[in-house]
Structures are given as structure tokens and as C-alpha cells.
Amino acid sequence: MQVKTHILVVDDDLEIRELLDEYLSKSGFNVSTVEDGESLNQYIDQQGFPDLILLDVMLPGDDGFTLCQQLRKSSNVPIIMLTAVSDEMDQIIGLEIGADDYIAKPFNPRQLIARIKAVLRRVNITQEPTHDTLPKQIHFGDWSLDTLAHRIVNRETDQSHDLSGSDFSLLMLFLNRPNEVLDRDTISIATKGRESLPFERAIDVQLSRLRNRLGDSAKYPHYIKTMRGNGYILAVSVEQER
Structure with missing residues (x-):
């Protein structure tokens, strides 16, 4: 049952x-x-x-x-x-x-x-992904993501952050599609299961929170950059470790 x-x-x-x-x-x-x-x-x-x-x-x-x-x-x-x-x-x-x-x-x-x-x-x-489909570690820039513990660790400073479910979903979306521009609807569907509503601030808040976790400057972000009128892009290389 x-x-x-x-x-x-x-x-x-x-x-x-x-x-x-x-x-x-x-x-x-x-x-x-x-x-x-x-x-x-x-x-x-x-x-x-x-x-x-x-x-x-x-x-x-x-x-x-x-x-x-x-x-x-x-x-x-x-x-x-x-x-x-x-x-x-x-x-x-x-x-x-x-x-x-x-x-x-x-x-x-x-x-x-x-x-x-x-x-x-x-x-x-x-x-729910199995060990065969989900890498144990994903490295990007100075950070590594532990996909089982939902934790990011800075390899230079040892600073770490535990990610909420929505933060983890958002980061995984960018890590699976690096250097690709993702629009707001794509992000909303991946993190909330629905398209972004008109004038909704949820995506902005999520992106701001994840950027803060990564130590990104709001004005000059190094990791997640805004492509005005188009969406957002993870602008660093990504390596998976199984």
C-alpha cells in the first residue's frame, strides 16, 4: 500500500x-x-x-x-x-x-x-536520483556542491552553506546547464513546478539568496550573471565527480 x-x-x-x-x-x-x-x-x-x-x-x-x-x-x-x-x-x-x-x-x-x-x-x-545518475560532487569556480548533503563548500576558504530544497533545485538547474541563458519561466518551472506569475518577485529573491550564498556581488556577479531582457546564466565552468 x-x-x-x-x-x-x-x-x-x-x-x-x-x-x-x-x-x-x-x-x-x-x-x-x-x-x-x-x-x-x-x-x-x-x-x-x-x-x-x-x-x-x-x-x-x-x-x-x-x-x-x-x-x-x-x-x-x-x-x-x-x-x-x-x-x-x-x-x-x-x-x-x-x-x-x-x-x-x-x-x-x-x-x-x-x-x-x-x-x-x-x-x-x-x-530521488540514484547514485548512477547524480554525481556526488559538482565543482564550479571556487565552490563544490555535495549533492547528497545539499551543501556547498568553498574550496579556498572552507566556508560552507546548507541549501534549502528550492536553493538546491535552482543551483542544480544552473549546474546542469552552464553558460546557457535561462529565462524566468524556465527557472520557475524547475524550482516551483509552474511558470512565473506576472510581477512575481519569487525568482528575484531566490536568485539573490543563492548569489549571497556564493558570495557574489549584487552589482558585479561572478557566478550567476543577469542577461537583461533574456534571463540569467552561470558563467563558470562545471566539473562533475562521481
Whole structure:
């Protein structure tokens, strides 16, 4: 029997928790719900990490941003932030601290399911390749990517960074297609499973976060360069080590 994907909902609104529990369960997911950061941490301590977390921004005690940062210190579990519909800054901050995607309240349940499936599909693509198809190390510029640990290490300084699922997907996209211009839709489909929405800032935030990881100058990037009007390009050579 196929094991159901386990989703943990973190929201202080009982009605929303019950509605999400009902709808996600009907859609074939195994659902658990908690109301705040304290109960989230207790759940993880007792049950371990779920397959995906739906995390509300506005929570009593530690807010969703704080909890997302805490989770990223110990896990790459996919996180979708639930944000206020009019607050673009919430969405940008969530992506900057490692969330995989966001959806604004009030949301269409079908849209939520589509976002969940897109994130899970992307995670499965980046986590399931076998040792025969995925190199153990990928070297580019001064950096090496450990594809199993999802960690980049600077070979000159020994500085290292653990990558979230979306950061890893984005970097792998560039490493698999070096010196090739990638447009925003290509990047969005690879990292979020959908085309970029008009005026969406998610791609800009993801690229900025990855550039920061690589120590790239925002004005004069060495690794990921902007090709105005066309997209972005990884402008260094890449070597794979199996």
C-alpha cells in the first residue's frame, strides 16, 4: 500500500486548520495540525519531520518567519508560507529565509493543492536520483556542491552553506546547464513546478539568496550573471565527480 504524503498545518485559526484538514485529507494526504510554534516543536520532537509544512506567518509567540528560520537550521523539509493577500513583503521575507513557496490568504483550495504538488514534485526530482545518475560532487569556480548533503563548500576558504530544497533545485538547474541563458519561466518551472506569475518577485529573491550564498556581488556577479531582457546564466565552468 502506498504511504500517503504527510502534511503538517501550523495555523492558530481553528476553522482554517479544520478546513485544511478536511480538504487535504480528501485530496489523499495524511494531515496533522498544530496551532503555534511551541506545539510545532513538540510535534517534531515526538513524531519527526513531516513531508511538507504549511506555515502561517501570523502566529502567537514565535511568528512564521522565526519558525521557518529555526526549521532551516535542522531540516530541508519543504515549507509553504501562508501569507496575507496584500502583503508582498511577507512573501519576499519568507522566500529569503528559506521557504519553498508561499500562497496568499484567502486562497483557492485547488490552487493550494497545485502548489503543494508542485513543491513535492520538485523535491522528489531533486532527492530521488540514484547514485548512477547524480554525481556526488559538482565543482564550479571556487565552490563544490555535495549533492547528497545539499551543501556547498568553498574550496579556498572552507566556508560552507546548507541549501534549502528550492536553493538546491535552482543551483542544480544552473549546474546542469552552464553558460546557457535561462529565462524566468524556465527557472520557475524547475524550482516551483509552474511558470512565473506576472510581477512575481519569487525568482528575484531566490536568485539573490543563492548569489549571497556564493558570495557574489549584487552589482558585479561572478557566478550567476543577469542577461537583461533574456534571463540569467552561470558563467563558470562545471566539473562533475562521481
